[in-house]
Amino acid sequence: MQELILSNRQIEDICKKIAKEIDLTIQDEKKTPVVIGVLKGGVNYMLDLIKYIESPILTDYIQISSWEGMQSTGIIHLKKDLTLDIEDRTIILVDDVIDSGYSYQYLKSFISQKYKPKNIYVTCLIDKQAERKIEVKIDFPGYILKEPKFLMGYGLDYKEYGRNIGYVYVPDKEEIDGYDDIIANGK
Numbered sequence: 001m002q003e004l005i006l007s008n009r010q011i012e013d014i015c016k017k018i019a020k021e022i023d024l025t026i027q028d029e030k031k032t033p034v035v036i037g038v039l040k041g042g043v044n045y046m047l048d049l050i051k052y053i054e055s056p057i058l059t060d061y062i063q064i065s066s067w068e069g070m071q072s073t074g075i076i077h078l079k080k081d082l083t084l085d086i087e088d089r090t091i092i093l094v095d096d097v098i099d100s101g102y103s104y105q106y107l108k109s110f111i112s113q114k115y116k117p118k119n120i121y122v123t124c125l126i127d128k129q130a131e132r133k134i135e136v137k138i139d140f141p142g143y144i145l146k147e148p149k150f151l152m153g154y155g156l157d158y159k160e161y162g163r164n165i166g167y168v169y170v171p172d173k174e175e176i177d178g179y180d181d182i183i184a185n186g187k
């Protein structure tokens with residue numbers, strides 16, 4: 001059986017709450033802030049979140065990868081760079097989950113070194129604290145998960161499956177085996 005972690009309704013409430021906090025933080029910015037979604041997992045959260053931000057913002061996307069199947073490889077690659085010039089602007093980085101913290105560390109240092117933004121704030125839908133490897137400062141955490149669980153849905157995938165599901169849950173073995181079968185059969 002699936003274990004529900006966040007329903008669509010809970011996700012919507014988180015988006016509204018975080019958008020308010022972001023609005024308060026960016027309301028006096030001189031240059032328009034840029035909200036950056038981390039592909040692919042952060043996109044579902046990004047698109048729902050920005051609907052509730054009332055201040056003017058720009059949006060952009062960046063893609064990295066470090067996960068394979070159910071675990072992080074620890075080695076991070078940049079797959080897609082930004083398209084806007086974000087120098088001197090305030091950045092809000094939006095990701096689905098912060099787990100080990102390695103992606104966070106990579107993204108913050110890559111963006112600040114290459115683009116020299118004014119500052120970088122970070123929000124994630126789920127702050128998965130159990131397997132944190134490095135200290136991270138999450139400015140706007142959504143939901144805090146203390147137990148080490150593998151999650152799917154709402155951007156979170158198992159071998160690219162499940163991103164389209166509207167809520168976040170812990171899959172059971174049967175579901176995981178089902179995806180492995182699909183892949184093994186080349187479907």
Ligand code: IMP
Pocket residue numbers: 041066067072095096097098099100101102103104128149150151152156157158
């Ligand atoms: P970190 O680098 O270990 O902090 O992992 C961050 C990224 O790994 C997240 O942005 C997700 O894309 C992915 N990730 C972390 N935990 C999970 C999970 O439980 N299910 C699916 N993907 C995850």
Ligand code: MG
Pocket residue numbers: 038039040041042095096097
């Ligand atoms: Mg991600």
